[in-house]
Structures are given as C-alpha cells and as structure tokens.
Amino acid sequence: MSNLISSVSPHFFTKRNTRMIMLDVIIALLPAAVASVIVFGPRSLLVTGACTASCIIFEFGFEKLCRRENTIGDLSAVVTGILLAFNLTVSIPIWQAVFGSLVAIVVVKQLFGGIGQNFANPAITARIVMMVAFSGSMTNWVYPGTEKMPDAVSSATPLTAAAKGSLSMMPSYMDLFLGRHAGCIGETCALALLVGGIYLIIRRVISWHTPLVFIATVALMSFFCGKDPLYQVLSGGLMLGAIFMATDYSTTPHTRWGKVIFGVGCGLITVLIRFWGNLPEGVSFSILIMNIFTPYIDKLTRVRPLAGGAEK
Amino acid sequence: MRMGGIRVPHRKNTAQCQSVRLGVPAAVTIPMSMHIGKYARVTVSKGDTVKVGQLIGEADGFVSSNIHSSVSGTVRKIDEIMTSSGVRVPCVIIDSDGKQEKYEKLSVPEVKDFDSFVKAVKESGVVGLGGAGFPSFVKLNVHDLERVEAVIINAAECEPYITSDTRTMVEKGSYVFKGIELLKKYMGIRRFIIGIESNKTEAVRIMQSLADETEGVEIHVLPSVYPQGGEKVLIYNTVHRLIPRGGLPLDAGVIVVNVTTLAFIAEYMETGMPLVEKCITVDGSAVKEPKNVIAPIGMSIIDVAKAAGGLKCEPAKVLYGGPMMGITVPSMDEPILKNTNAVIFMDKKEAAPPKITACISCGACAAHCPFRLDPRSIARAYKLEDGAALERLGVDLCMECGCCSYVCPAHRPLVQTNKLGKQMLRRYLSAEQAKRENALKERAEKERQEKEAEK
Numbered sequence: 001m002s003n004l005i006s007s008v009s010p011h012f013f014t015k016r017n018t019r020m021i022m023l024d025v026i027i028a029l030l031p032a033a034v035a036s037v038i039v040f041g042p043r044s045l046l047v048t049g050a051c052t053a054s055c056i057i058f059e060f061g062f063e064k065l066c067r068r069e070n071t072i073g074d075l076s077a078v079v080t081g082i083l084l085a086f087n088l089t090v091s092i093p094i095w096q097a098v099f100g101s102l103v104a105i106v107v108v109k110q111l112f113g114g115i116g117q118n119f120a121n122p123a124i125t126a127r128i129v130m131m132v133a134f135s136g137s138m139t140n141w142v143y144p145g146t147e148k149m150p151d152a153v154s155s156a157t158p159l160t161a162a163a164k165g166s167l168s169m170m171p172s173y174m175d176l177f178l179g180r181h182a183g184c185i186g187e188t189c190a191l192a193l194l195v196g197g198i199y200l201i202i203r204r205v206i207s208w209h210t211p212l213v214f215i216a217t218v219a220l221m222s223f224f225c226g227k228d229p230l231y232q233v234l235s236g237g238l239m240l241g242a243i244f245m246a247t248d249y250s251t252t253p254h255t256r257w258g259k260v261i262f263g264v265g266c267g268l269i270t271v272l273i274r275f276w277g278n279l280p281e282g283v284s285f286s287i288l289i290m291n292i293f294t295p296y297i298d299k300l301t302r303v304r305p306l307a308g309g310a311e312k
Numbered sequence: 313m314r315m316g317g318i319r320v321p322h323r324k325n326t327a328q329c330q331s332v333r334l335g336v337p338a339a340v341t342i343p344m345s346m347h348i349g350k351y352a353r354v355t356v357s358k359g360d361t362v363k364v365g366q367l368i369g370e371a372d373g374f375v376s377s378n379i380h381s382s383v384s385g386t387v388r389k390i391d392e393i394m395t396s397s398g399v400r401v402p403c404v405i406i407d408s409d410g411k412q413e414k415y416e417k418l419s420v421p422e423v424k425d426f427d428s429f430v431k432a433v434k435e436s437g438v439v440g441l442g443g444a445g446f447p448s449f450v451k452l453n454v455h456d457l458e459r460v461e462a463v464i465i466n467a468a469e470c471e472p473y474i475t476s477d478t479r480t481m482v483e484k485g486s487y488v489f490k491g492i493e494l495l496k497k498y499m500g501i502r503r504f505i506i507g508i509e510s511n512k513t514e515a516v517r518i519m520q521s522l523a524d525e526t527e528g529v530e531i532h533v534l535p536s537v538y539p540q541g542g543e544k545v546l547i548y549n550t551v552h553r554l555i556p557r558g559g560l561p562l563d564a565g566v567i568v569v570n571v572t573t574l575a576f577i578a579e580y581m582e583t584g585m586p587l588v589e590k591c592i593t594v595d596g597s598a599v600k601e602p603k604n605v606i607a608p609i610g611m612s613i614i615d616v617a618k619a620a621g622g623l624k625c626e627p628a629k630v631l632y633g634g635p636m637m638g639i640t641v642p643s644m645d646e647p648i649l650k651n652t653n654a655v656i657f658m659d660k661k662e663a664a665p666p667k668i669t670a671c672i673s674c675g676a677c678a679a680h681c682p683f684r685l686d687p688r689s690i691a692r693a694y695k696l697e698d699g700a701a702l703e704r705l706g707v708d709l710c711m712e713c714g715c716c717s718y719v720c721p722a723h724r725p726l727v728q729t730n731k732l733g734k735q736m737l738r739r740y741l742s743a744e745q746a747k748r749e750n751a752l753k754e755r756a757e758k759e760r761q762e763k764e765a766e767k
Binding site (some may be wrong): 004012116249302303305 | 658723
C-alpha cells in the first residue's frame with residue numbers, strides 16, 4: 001500500500017488565516033495607539049497594555065479551565081483588549097480595566113462559545129457594563145495636557161460640551177480631527193482612525209459599507225436636526241465604532257444590504273441617544289442593539305443563489 | 313456582471329512546453345470505466361493479440377463509451393483495479409510488444425449526416441476531456457437541434473498548473489476549427505463561442521487569427537479567475553444565461569464542449585484513430601522537470617513520472633487533474649485515463665493540510681461563491697440535519713469548485729460539508745416524496761372505505 005495522502009479537493013489553500021486578519025486589525029489600530037500616547041501621554045499605553053495582557057490571560061485561563069483548544073495564537077484576544085482600552089478613559093484604575101477584560105473575554109466571548117460564536121461585540125458590551133459599574137471613573141474625562149496646562153485636568157468631552165451648549169469648551173474642527181480633546185483613549189484622533197480604516201478596506205479585511213453608511217447617517221440626521229454634522233461626525237466614539245466595532249465579523253451582518261441596514265440602524269440610534277437621550281454618547285449602545293438584530297437582518301437580506309428558472 | 317470566483321496562483325509553468333510523446337511502456341492497464349455511465353463490456357480475452365486502436369471494451373448501455381487498446385501486444389489478463397473513487401472496476405492489462413502496430417481494420421469514418429456523425433463520435437471512444445468524462449456522443453446527440461443556439465467551446469483552463477488545453481490550441485489549433493466546421497455541417501449550428509482565460513496569450517492569438525477567417529466564431533477573452541472554466545460559470549460569463557436548478561446547458565440553449573475534445577473529434581474524422589493517447593501536464597513541487605507529455609491511455613503514473621524526467625523526492629500527494637478539483641490517486645500504479653489532463657505530484661510541503669480553526673464568520677466563503685451560495689450556513693444546516701434549510705440554501709447547486717475552501721481563513725472543510733449536504737438533501741427529498749405518497753395513499757384508502765360505508 002502506498003503512503004500517498006488521499007483527500008477531498010481542493011488541494012490548494014490561501015495562506016491567509018485568522019491570525020493574519022487579526023494582525024491586520026492590530027496594524028490598523030496602531031496609528032490610533034500612537035495618537036493616544038501623543039494626546040493623553042504614556043498612561044494610555046499602560047491602560048492598553050493592561051487590557052491586552054488581561055484579555056490574553058483570561059482567554060488562556062478560561063480555555064484551560066474548559067479544556068478547550070488554546071486560541072490565543074489567533075490574536076483575537078489582543079484585538080479585543082486594544083479595542084476595550086480604546087473605549088476607556090486614560091485615568092481608569094487598572095483593576096477596573098482588568099475587570100472589563102474579564103467581562104469581554106469570559107462573559108461575552110467565551111461563554112457563548114469563543115471566537116466567531118458571540119452575538120455581541122465583547123469590547124462594546126464590556127464598556128457598557130463598566131459604564132454602569134464604574135460610572136465615575138468611566139466619565140472622568142481628562143483634557144489632554146497642553147503647553148499652557150501641562151497637568152491634565154478633568155474636562156468635558158466635545159459631545160458633553162455640545163449637549164450643554166457651552167461654546168467655550170467646544171474644540172475646533174482641527175482639534176477634533178487630530179484628537180486634541182477629551183475623550184476615550186483611542187477615539188479622539190479621527191485622522192488616525194481613518195488611516196486604519198482605509199488600511200483595512202485596502203487589505204479587504206472589512207468592506208466600506210457599514211462605516212460609510214453609519215457615518216453618513218449620523219451626518220445626515222445631524223443636518224436635519226439642526227446640529228453641526230461635521231462636529232457630530234468627528235466627536236465621540238463614532239469613528240472608532242463605525243470602523244472597528246460595527247465591522248466585527250461575528251456580530252454584524254454578512255450581506256451587502258445587511259451591512260447597509262446595520263449602518264443606518266447604528267446611525268439612527270446614535271443620533272437618537274445623542275440628541276434626545278440622557279447620555280451624551282450613543283455609539284456603543286447603537287452597535288450593541290444592532291448586534292441583536294444581526295441574525296434577522298441577515299435573514300431579511302439573504303442572497304438568492306444564482307440559478308435560472310423558478311424557485312422550486 | 314460576471315460570476316465571481318477567486319484568484320489562485322496560476323503556476324502555468326508548462327504553457328510554453330511543446331508536448332513530447334513518451335516511449336511505449338512495458339504494459340498498460342486499461343480500466344473499463346473512464347467515463348460517466350455504465351462500464352464498457354470487455355471484448356478481448358487473455359492471450360489475445362491486440363493492436364493500437366483495436367476495440368477492447370464496447371459501450372454498454374445508453375451512457376457508456378468504447379475503449380480501445382493503446383499499445384500493440386498481448387492481453388496478459390482481465391483483472392479488476394481499485395479506482396481513485398474506491399470502486400473496483402474491470403480492466404484489461406496488456407503487455408506491449410513495443411512495435412505500436414496500428415490495427416489494420418481502422419478506417420476513416422464515413423460521415424454523411426447527423427446520425428452517422430454521432431455514430432462516428434461514439435466509435436472514437438471520446439469522452440469529455442476537460443475532466444468530466446461524459447461520453448461526447450451522448451452530449452452531441454441532441455434530438456431537438458433547434459434548441460441549440462450556440463456551442464460554447466471551453467478553453468478557459470482555469471485550474472492551476474494544467475496547460476494541456478493550451479497546447480491543443482497552440483499545436484492543433486486548426487483541428488479546433490475543423491471541429492467547428494463539422495458541428496456546422498452536421499448539426500447546423502451557426503454560433504460558436506470560444507471562452508479563453510486572458511493568461512493564455514499565445515492561444516488567444518492563434519484562436520483569434522483562425523476565428524477571423526471563420527464565420528460565426530466569437531472569441532471571449534475572460535479574466536483569469538478560477539473557476540472560469542466551470543460549465544455554468546462559462547455559460548453565464550459568455551452568453552449571460554443561467555441554467556435552471558437541476559437542468560442542463562441545453563435548457564439555456566447551449567452546448568459546452570471542451571476544446572481538446574472538439575479537436576480530437578476533428579482529428580478522428582481524418583485519421584480514424586480512436587482515443588488511445590492523451591496530452592497531459594506533468595507538474596507539481598515534486599517534479600524535476602515540468603512538461604507536457606503524450607502518454608498512451610493505461611500507462612501507469614509511476615511510468616509516466618519516470619519517462620517524463622523523474623521526481624525530485626517521494627511525492628506526498630498525487631493528483632489526477634489540477635489542485636482545485638483534482639482527485640487524489642490511491643497509488644502510483646493507477647493508470648492514465650481518457651479524461652486525465654494532468655498529473656500533479658506534490659511534495660510533503662505542498663501537500664501539507666492547513667490547520668482547521670474555528671469559523672470567524674468573516675463571510676469570505678459566501679462572497680467568493682460563483683453561485684452566491686452560503687457555505688457557512690450550509691455547514692450549519694448540515695450539522696443540524698435540517699433538510700428543508702439545505703433545500704432553501706440551494707446546496708444542490710454547488711459544483712464543488714473549491715473556492716470556499718480555498719479562501720476560508722479558518723480553513724474549514726466547506727466543500728466537504730457541501731458534498732455531504734447534497735447527499736443529505738437527496739435523502740431528505742426522497743423521504744419527503746415518500747411521505748407525500750403515503751399521505752396520498754392513506755387518503756385514497758380512507759375515501760374508498762368511506763364510499764364502501766355509504767353503500
């Protein structure tokens with residue numbers, strides 16, 4: 001008998017694997033990470049590092065405990081860690097950040113079956129849990145240190161300022177674009193996030209549909225509601241959410257039209273919360289709510305197989 | 313709009329390699345099944361002397377094919393071999409005398425009309441040489457010729473490595489057009505479309521210059537995207553028609569013929585020599601010198617490898633056909649078949665299976681399926697044994713081209729679940745059918761009883 005391998009076709013495979021996709025996401029997040037250090041100082045790195053490390057440890061530990069295959073090599077826990085950190089304030093106590101990682105990895109991801117099985121975005125859900133649990137430190141916005149004010153001080157985010165109508169605290173477009181304003185670690189620098197987004201689209205990790213529709217919906221609705229569209233688009237977590245969280249594979253629709261509906265839904269809910277809700281920001285809630293609708297959107301927009309004749 | 317697919321590495325290393333005829337092997341093993349359909353019936357017995365082109369297996373039944381000796385020599389025995397699909401098939405083993413004497417009773421077929429044309433094609437023993445192995449005479453024997461609006465000549469050759477169709481066009485381009493003339497004359501077809509992938513520049517040039525002199529031939533240069541040569545894909549991408557579920561190309565008004573098959577038919581009409589040898593591409597990471605060779609049908613793969621310049625190392629996997637849809641051979645003693653267009657020898661590194669990880673729901677499989685199927689959902693429906701969902705998802709449309717498995721970053725075995733899903737759907741549909749029939753029977757029975765009661 002020969003030792004030849006017998007297997008079903010195909011016998012060729014792409015070299016691209018999950019790890020490479022996650023690595024691309026990490027690369028796309030790097031500009032925002034660099035921006036966060038420039039804007040908020042080195043502590044942002046500490047928070048990011050703590051979240052990433054704890055996410056890896058929780059994933060490793062939980063899989064060990066459940067005797068599941070170890071998946072930290074696919075780098076998805078690293079992505080979750082960085083995204084969670086990007087959604088936190090720079091002054092967050094480290095133990096709280098670690099708690100957030102626990103929620104993200106163990107509760108939201110692993111308890112639902114691990115990578116690809118969770119229905120809600122781990123980082124977003126963890127952020128929402130933390131906002132309820134640690135509302136003080138989660139909203140202790142720190143204004144980036146400037147030459148005039150070397151020490152960071154508590155401040156309002158652009159959206160809080162806009163909601164209160166305090167014009168003096170509202171940053172300029174340029175400051176918004178470059179990230180020189182209060183906010184979460186990774187959300188402030190629209191430029192860095194856009195660079196990352198374009199990289200992901202070029203690398204075909206994500207499609208442009210959701211981010212573009214999400215952002216366009218927010219801009220349009222702001223315009224119709226008499227708000228400043230550009231200001232609304234550049235503020236808060238919109239860029240981060242639209243590019244990195246609303247494009248998560250397992251929690252968002254797969255069809256092209258599904259992505260469009262998802263983007264519109266996210267945009268509408270965001271605007272609803274921003275303009276009429278109790279909270280100044282609604283991106284996280286909008287994505288979480290749309291995550292729940294995802295299976296239905298996928299069903300609604302199912303693509304018909306390409307075959308001639310009438311359906312049987 | 314075109315049907316999509318994937319960009320695979322082409323590896324057409326042998327596109328420029330003139331095909332070389334190999335020396336006669338000491339013996340050939342010719343199976344009685346190198347086609348779709350019923351096995352041919354053996355017409356020789358042990359000890360018989362046979363010559364090249366002599367009938368050794370006769371088509372048996374409606375879909376079957378004649379089989380001829382590829383060498384001159386003596387029948388050693390009538391045996392059985394295990395084919396790559398695991399089925400035992402009768403075969404004729406012939407010891408070659410090395411003389412390659414032509415069978416004296418062979419003559420150029422007399423073709424006067426459609427019926428004699430189809431008969432001649434049947435006698436040539438030709439089957440779909442692109443790999444499918446469907447007896448050509450069955451395909452061409454169209455009762456209602458008016459339904460055929462066009463013949464599409466499949467010269468896409470989208471599989472990596474394989475260049476045997478390219479060589480046909482370059483070396484035997486005139487036969488392709490003689491074949492077209494035959495179909496014009498005996499089948500009354502007026503429109504011909506030759507679909508070629510853009511990476512075959514030389515073949516495109518030759519076909520184009522010949523087409524310029526012939527009426528009714530269009531050359532469609534198609535993007536080099538796998539699976540451009542898939543029958544339904546080629547039809548859609550050339551004449552933009554879809555075949556109904558479970559239908560045939562004829563339902564879309566076309567017939568698809570492989571370019572080498574057509575060229576062979578034309579050559580047979582001139583020479584009268586049936587299909588006894590094949591041009592095949594010998595390539596792969598374990599091959600010393602990739603080349604195109606003309607080998608007698610029934611020559612063992614190991615003999616071909618030796619005659620074609622040898623192997624660098626012990627191959628880990630050997631394929632009939634290309635790496636996307638090719639079939640692994642169980643041993644190197646397996647023979648070259650009529651529908652073999654390449655033998656690919658893969659070394660350990662190339663054959664290493666990728667690690668399967670969890671599905672990350674990226675949707676790449678669905679995004680690259682030519683038929684817009686959703687292999688991820690099919691896999692789930694299969695796991696849940698949900699026949700109704702499999703029917704809705706159209707798993708029966710899958711042609712197993714392998715795009716989904718190729719692109720999957722988690723390397724999920726999606727083609728396999730599609731294949732299993734197809735089987736499950738067939739079982740489900742026949743069970744449903746039985747249920748419906750039972751219900752009808754019961755109702756009829758009930759009505760009968762009620763009627764009796766009324767009496």
